[in-house]
Amino acid sequence: MTQTVNKAAIARAFGRAAQSYNRHAELQRLSGEALFSLARGREQKQVLDAGCGPGWFSKRWRSAGNRVTALDLSPAMLNEARLGDTADAYQLGDxxxxxxxxxxxxxxxxxxxxxxxxxxxxxxAEMRRVTRPGGQVLFSTLAAGSLNELNQAWQALDLPAPVNRFLSEAQIAEAGSSLGLRLITQTQTLAFPDVLGALRSLKGIGATHLHQGRRDGLLSRHHLSQLAQSWPRDERGFLLSYHLLYGVIDCE
Structure with a gap:
């Protein structure tokens, strides 16, 4: 349940996407609304938005009548949230x-x-620590099985797919087992008009940092053609599926 990550590199990747993030964050809005529906109370609360990005859901919580503290690892993301006046307080942090x-x-x-x-x-454990008795920890995350279309398409190039591995549902459940974690699962599938649209959706939200490092070189037109031929699609377009887990910890 641990992985070696370069926090500074992650912060830079998301920082580069700070201004484009909201234009590409369809998945984040869908998952956030589903997560928001799991809250027991949605007003007159002290709320921490941990990993706030540009503050879309900081503003959502604040508009519902709560006092919100926005926290992010990326200074650029936090600045974007501040420029949008999305929260009551802003904190750089992990x-x-x-x-x-x-x-x-x-x-x-x-x-x-x-x-x-x-x-x-x-x-x-940290999110549970800062939450009061009677409060809630609410989080969403991606699990193994996400972005299978990307992995499948990349096999045509005989190259490793540019995607990180995600924990399994069992591993995520184990990570919160001592905290009374409840999990709800959902699969969200997004569709794009072409391969570039699908790839740009990942780049636009900063989700292109690879823990194992990135290979050199850009995709050629030939590579894109190969990807288009092998990428799963339906009448909606080229698909990207996400296996989402929603976690709820009711704090006693």
Missing amino acids: IEALPFTDAAFDVCWSNLAVQWCSDLRLAL
Whole structure:
């Protein structure tokens, strides 16, 4: 349940995508709305948005009548959230070492961020630590089985697919087993008009950092043609599927 990650490189990757993020964040909005529906109470709360990105859901929580603290690993993302006046307070920080006192929040929320952590067990323990008795930890993450279309298409190039490995559902459940974690599963499939659209959707949200490093060189037209021939599609277009897990910890 641990992985070696370069936090500075992750922050830079998401920083480069800070201004384009909201234009490509369809998955994040879909998963966030599903996660939001699991909250017991949605007003007059002290909320931490852990891994806030440009602050889409910080603003969502704030508009519902809560006081929101936005936290992100990327200074550029945090600045984008600040420019949008999305929260009441802004904090640069790491989910695995939250810079807050115990029991500081009623809700600790994290939408599609913890998959970038090096130790999920530690990340969940930290979110639980800063949440008050009677509060909730709510998070979404990606699990094994995500982006299978990308993996399948890349086999045509005889190259490793540019995608990180995700923890299995069982591993994610084990990471939160001592915290009373409940998990809900969902598969979301997005469609794009062409291969470049699918790849740009990943680049546009900063999700192109590879923990194992990136191969040199750009994709040629021939490579793109090969990908288009082998990429799974239907009448909607070229597909990208995500295996989503929604986690709920009710704090006693």
